[in-house]
Amino acid sequence: MVAARGVTKSYGALQVLKGLSLNVERGEVSCLIGPSGSGKSTFLRCINHLEKHDAGELLVEGELVGYEQRGDKLYERSAKQICGQRANIGMVFQRFNLFQHLTVMENITIGQIKVKGVDEDTARQRARELLLRVGLEAKEKAYPVQLSGGQQQRVAIARALAMEPKLMLFDEPTSALDPELVGEVLDVMRDLASSGMTMIVVTHEMGFAKEVANSVYFLDQGVIEESGAPGDVLENPRTERLRGFLSKVL
Amino acid sequence: MSSTESEGGTSLQVVPLKHWGRQIGAVVVLVLVAMVVHTLLSKIPAPSGAVVCHTLNGVKTCHPVVVWRFSWNTVGEYLFNPLVLGGLWLTLQITFWAMLIGITLGLVVAIMRLSHNRLLSGIAWFYTWFFRGTPVYIQILFWFAISTIYPQLTIGIPFSVAFVHLNSVTLFTPLLAGITALGTNEAAYFSEIARAGLISVDEGQIEAATSIGMTTSQTMRMVILPQAMRVIIPPTGNEIISMLKTTSLVAAIGVLELTGIVSEISAANFKTVPLLLVACLWYLLCTTILSIGQFYVERYFARGSLRNQPMTPIQRLRHDLRGIKGKFRTRRVVIHS
Numbered sequence: 001m002v003a004a005r006g007v008t009k010s011y012g013a014l015q016v017l018k019g020l021s022l023n024v025e026r027g028e029v030s031c032l033i034g035p036s037g038s039g040k041s042t043f044l045r046c047i048n049h050l051e052k053h054d055a056g057e058l059l060v061e062g063e064l065v066g067y068e069q070r071g072d073k074l075y076e077r078s079a080k081q082i083c084g085q086r087a088n089i090g091m092v093f094q095r096f097n098l099f100q101h102l103t104v105m106e107n108i109t110i111g112q113i114k115v116k117g118v119d120e121d122t123a124r125q126r127a128r129e130l131l132l133r134v135g136l137e138a139k140e141k142a143y144p145v146q147l148s149g150g151q152q153q154r155v156a157i158a159r160a161l162a163m164e165p166k167l168m169l170f171d172e173p174t175s176a177l178d179p180e181l182v183g184e185v186l187d188v189m190r191d192l193a194s195s196g197m198t199m200i201v202v203t204h205e206m207g208f209a210k211e212v213a214n215s216v217y218f219l220d221q222g223v224i225e226e227s228g229a230p231g232d233v234l235e236n237p238r239t240e241r242l243r244g245f246l247s248k249v250l
Numbered sequence: 251m252s253s254t255e256s257e258g259g260t261s262l263q264v265v266p267l268k269h270w271g272r273q274i275g276a277v278v279v280l281v282l283v284a285m286v287v288h289t290l291l292s293k294i295p296a297p298s299g300a301v302v303c304h305t306l307n308g309v310k311t312c313h314p315v316v317v318w319r320f321s322w323n324t325v326g327e328y329l330f331n332p333l334v335l336g337g338l339w340l341t342l343q344i345t346f347w348a349m350l351i352g353i354t355l356g357l358v359v360a361i362m363r364l365s366h367n368r369l370l371s372g373i374a375w376f377y378t379w380f381f382r383g384t385p386v387y388i389q390i391l392f393w394f395a396i397s398t399i400y401p402q403l404t405i406g407i408p409f410s411v412a413f414v415h416l417n418s419v420t421l422f423t424p425l426l427a428g429i430t431a432l433g434t435n436e437a438a439y440f441s442e443i444a445r446a447g448l449i450s451v452d453e454g455q456i457e458a459a460t461s462i463g464m465t466t467s468q469t470m471r472m473v474i475l476p477q478a479m480r481v482i483i484p485p486t487g488n489e490i491i492s493m494l495k496t497t498s499l500v501a502a503i504g505v506l507e508l509t510g511i512v513s514e515i516s517a518a519n520f521k522t523v524p525l526l527l528v529a530c531l532w533y534l535l536c537t538t539i540l541s542i543g544q545f546y547v548e549r550y551f552a553r554g555s556l557r558n559q560p561m562t563p564i565q566r567l568r569h570d571l572r573g574i575k576g577k578f579r580t581r582r583v584v585i586h587s
């Protein structure tokens with residue numbers, strides 16, 4: 001589903017990703033862990049081309065992200081094609097990023113209507129189903145400011161799901177939440193994972209990673225230092241770095 | 251002080267703090283307002299020195315004719331004068347078209363200014379620099395003179411084929427020149443307002459819009475602009491109200507809008523003060539209507555930015571009345587022991 005081979009990315013002189021490789025199969029949940037500044041967000045943003053990677057191969061469903069190969073050259077795709085690719089990848093942000101001027105209902109329908117061309121009734125119908133799924137059916141008329149952080153994040157998940165994505169990216173979805181609100185968001189994600197969604201989750205919730213993830217990747221200074229089943233990686237860390245990191249977050 | 255025992259606590263009367271300074275200030279202001287109203291409505295002996303005399307029981311008494319100090323009767327006479335109304339209509343038209351040009355062009359300039367392309371942002375910067383840096387009065391005269399600089403306008407492919415030639419004297423009437431001048435000048439100011447609005451929108455909003463597959467233009471129209479409006483509207487209301495009065499500068503090129511027409515009339519009949527008052531009353535009426543409109547537009551675009559919507563003036567009036575009623579009731583608090 002997602003294949004990265006030797007992905008690199010620099011901001012000016014700072015190389016953030018230094019040849020990153022991983023492989024995520026359909027229906028798998030992969031957790032990306034690592035210290036702050038190790039390039040986790042940057043990698044997620046490369047996957048849906050919010051950020052352009054410099055070199056290496058990045059494929060989603062066998063298609064190169066943002067580029068097209070013709071002969072031995074990579075041609076950048078047109079803006080329209082890239083938008084089409086993005087619509088198949090849902091993304092959930094640390095700071096929710098709900099559209100502040102739109103109600104919960106409008107937040108969930110706008111993408112369906114304007115990007116996918118779904119008619120309004122169908123879009124609303126689907127939004128209601130999703131709100132029911134994240135437990136917020138009573139909030140469709142509320143504006144984001146009127147919701148708690150946990151509720152906002154659940155709406156953000158519903159907004160991403162409304163596009164019927166094949167892949168969901170989560171960038172520290174619970175890091176901005178009060179501790180007592182973390183659970184409700186993780187519940188929704190757990191439910192999503194068990195429904196068979198392919199997910200890449202950047203998180204510091206090791207409990208969630210152990211329970212839900214098929215594989216865990218430890219990212220440090222732009223490379224994957226360790227990877228494998230959560231039981232192996234989180235309980236028997238091989239490298240000193242990971243041991244140090246785990247002792248800080250657990 | 252009365253104090254009564256109630257279940258589980260003592261109820262005490264609340265004595266609000268008296269704000270002496272505020273109350274003295276209010277009285278002083280009230281006196282000043284009364285003086286202004288009094289002088290506005292006062293009468294003086296007619297400047298002509300005319301007197302009226304009448305005889306009562308064989309005794310003849312004379313006293314000078316008195317007239318309104320501010321000639322309100324003349325004001326009334328001219329308030330709905332067709333020429334004045336025509337001038338008012340012209341003022342509104344110029345304001346509308348100039349603002350339309352200013353807002354559209356200004357938005358383009360603001361978006362160019364924020365572009366990653368150096369040439370586009372450079373040109374936008376230059377535009378603002380030039381039009382803000384020269385007096386609008388001179389700009390009006392320039393646009394008026396444009397037909398002497400470019401007697402003929404040509405539509406075609408640059409530097410090669412020409413399709414149509416247009417005579418700019420007939421095309422560029424003084425009214426059009428005035429509107430163009432005010433509009434292009436306004437665009438420079440509005441572009442800065444729009445830019446402030448656009449950069450006030452959180453970057454996360456753009457990322458979210460992009461991540462659900464919106465194009466750059468959809469993101470701009472559906473996500474950024476509606477949120478930027480909250481920042482853009484208040485100063486824009488200011489700009490419209492300011493434009494309403496700046497239109498009077500086009501009198502310089504012979505377009506007689508409200509100010510122009512009352513000056514013209516008073517130049518002929520010397521009733522300067524009442525005619526100026528006529529113009530002021532119309533300007534004030536327009537400004538009032540615009541301010542009310544602005545309130546509701548602001549309220550609309552503020553949705554989602556506050557947990558509770560601000561009250562409309564009518565709601566506030568009701569709320570205040572309820573507050574005043576409440577004042578006359580004794581307030582009590584219960585202190586639980």
Ligand SMILES: Nc1ncnc2c1ncn2[C@@H]1O[C@H](COP(=O)(O)OP(=O)(O)O)[C@@H](O)[C@H]1O
Nearest residue numbers: 011014016034035036037038039040041042043
């Ligand atoms: N737009 C940017 N310009 C310059 N440096 C950036 C930019 N975005 C991220 N970085 C840098 O890249 C590194 C990795 O950032 P990020 O991917 O956000 O890390 P993480 O999500 O793992 O905390 C950090 O050192 C950060 O300062």
Ligand SMILES: [Mg+2]
Nearest residue numbers: 040041171172
């Ligand atoms: Mg991050």
